[in-house]
Amino acid sequence: MTYSMTQPAELAVAGGTPIRPSTRRWPTWPIPAPEAESLLREVLHSGRWAITSPEGSELFERRFAREFARYLGVRHCVPVDHGSSALVVAMEVLDLQYGDVVLVPALTWTACATAALRAGLVPLLVDVDPDSGCVTPEFLDQDVEARALVAVHWACTMADVPALTAAAEPRGMVVIEDAAQAHGGEWRGRQAGSMGRLGCFSFQNGKPLTAGEGGAVVTDDPTLAPRLEELRADSRRYRGTSAPPGDLDLEESATIQGANHCMSEFNAAVLCAQLAVLDREGEVRSRNWRRLRELLAGVPGVRLLEPRPEQTRMSMYEATIVFDELPGAMTIEEVAGALSAELGRRFYATDTPLHRSPLLAPWTKPTLAPLAKRFVDLHAGRSYPNADYWANHCVQTHHSAFLGDERDMRDIADAIAKIVTARGPVVEGQASAHGLG
Structure with missing residues (x-):
């Protein structure tokens, strides 16, 4: 039964009855693909647990690189240990100079900016588009000479990388496409990650x-x-020919000094299995997202973050619900806490924009002192109204909620409607008192 907006009820966070009973479980994450267990056993008994293992059967790292490149329609894929490492080596490979400026959207995870600092560069935060939450050409800073731009696909929307490239290249900027939240997404039929000079992915747990x-x-x-x-791989690359018996598949080519950011064979084997189910799971999320949009059509002041028409296939990392009109006197954190209490799963405000985030603080590391000073000087007097709006009006939840069915979508819509029409505001601190803030 859909919740009636004409019958305000007491919120669960204030002691009322939740929309969703605790006996109904949400989909879990991660979900092992059918082949994952057998591939892990194969690694376990192969004698090759890393790309630095002696030669033998084909490395899963190489298999995944080949299959993922084919999936994306690109020529080369180099797996690494973390998405943050992907950004670091992508910046290092461009032969930029120490202290060069890299443009980074203010509305993204801190790794996009800290990767620049790790590569000896200075991140300059830029505001984002009020409709998509992504950087668009009009927000590229014209007053500072920047050498690279990190174009982030955010939550479930994609940045217009072709348009950003057209705006950036005449100014001598390289576009690094951050597709860490966009696996399987497409822009006019082109895969996320395949449109920039370099594309970066994360395969972190969520x-x-x-x-x-x-x-x-x-x-x-x-x-x-x-x-x-x-x-x-510490200045080593794969050999052009087969390795001698008992030797490594890597040779000490050493044209540029590297570090160890190698992916393990266990991770690579899991990715080979999970890649096979990526599109099927994406279709389920997209179908449920469309259904939730329909269910929320009559709820005033609330909308879903919508991809642009050029985004021909949706990828969802975090489902984003926009409360343009905050209910009563509630903050966005209180809205998130109220949704969590109604639905029995975590809803949360989006990450604090980087210009306010305690996670981006280069002055706390003495070895970054010169870069930190330039970082502080560059940001003096800057403001980011669009990033702040998203942070103050968005509630998000993990994409696994959208691997369920229509009943799950009805629960979310009913909880939102209940909160919008709630009797009175949530008392400050009430959400956190229930362990849900």
């Missing part, structure tokens, strides 16, 4: 394509691919 941890850099540029291999 991502739609996951191995617990992991990442990858992809590119069509044949000059960058071998250097990316060196940057992630």
Whole structure:
């Protein structure tokens, strides 16, 4: 039974009856693909647990690189240990100079900015589009000479990478496409991650394509691919020919100094299995997202974050519900706490924008002092009204909620309607008192 907006009821967070009974479970995550267990056993008994193992059967790392590149329609894929590492080596491979500026959207995870600092560069935060939450050409800073742009696909929307490239290249900027939240998404038929000079992915535990941890850099540029291999494997790349018996598949090519960011064989094997179910799971999420949109059509002041028409296939990492009109005197954190109490799963405000985030604080590391000073100087007097709006009006939940069925979508819609029409505001601190803030 759909919740009636004409009958306000007491919120669960204030002691009322929740919309969803505790006996009804939400889909779990991660979900092992059918082949995952057998591939892990194969690694376990192969004698090859890392790409630095002696030669033998084909490495799963190489198999995943080949299959993921084919899936994306790119020529090269270099797996790494984390999505943050993917961003670091992508920046390092561009031969930028120490202290060069990299544009980073203010509305994203901190790793996009801290990766620049780790690569000896200075992140400059730019505001985002009020409709998509992604960077668009009009928000590229014109007053600072930047050398690269991290174009982030956010939550369930994609940045217009072709338009950003057209705006950035005449100014000498390289576009690094951050597709860490967009596995399987498409822009006018092109896969997320395949449109920038370099594309970066994360396979962290919560991502739609996951191995617990992991990442990858992809590119069509044949000059960058071998250097990316060196940057992630202590200056070594794969041999052009078969390794001698008992030797490694890597050779000490050493054209650029690298570090160890290698993906383990266990993670690579899991990714080979999970890639096979990525699109099928994505279709379920998209179908449920469309249904929720229909159910919320009559709820005033509430909408779903919607991809642009050019986004021909949706990918969802975090489902984003926009409360343009906050209910009563509630803050967005209180709205999130109220939804959590009604539905028995975590809903939360989006990440604090980077210009206010305590996670981005380069001045706390003495070795970053010169970069930190430039970072502080560059940001003096800047403001980010659109990023702040998203942060103050968005509630998100993990994509696994959308792997269920229509009944789950009805529960979400009913909970939102109940909160919008609630009797009186939530008392400050009430959500956290229930352990749901």
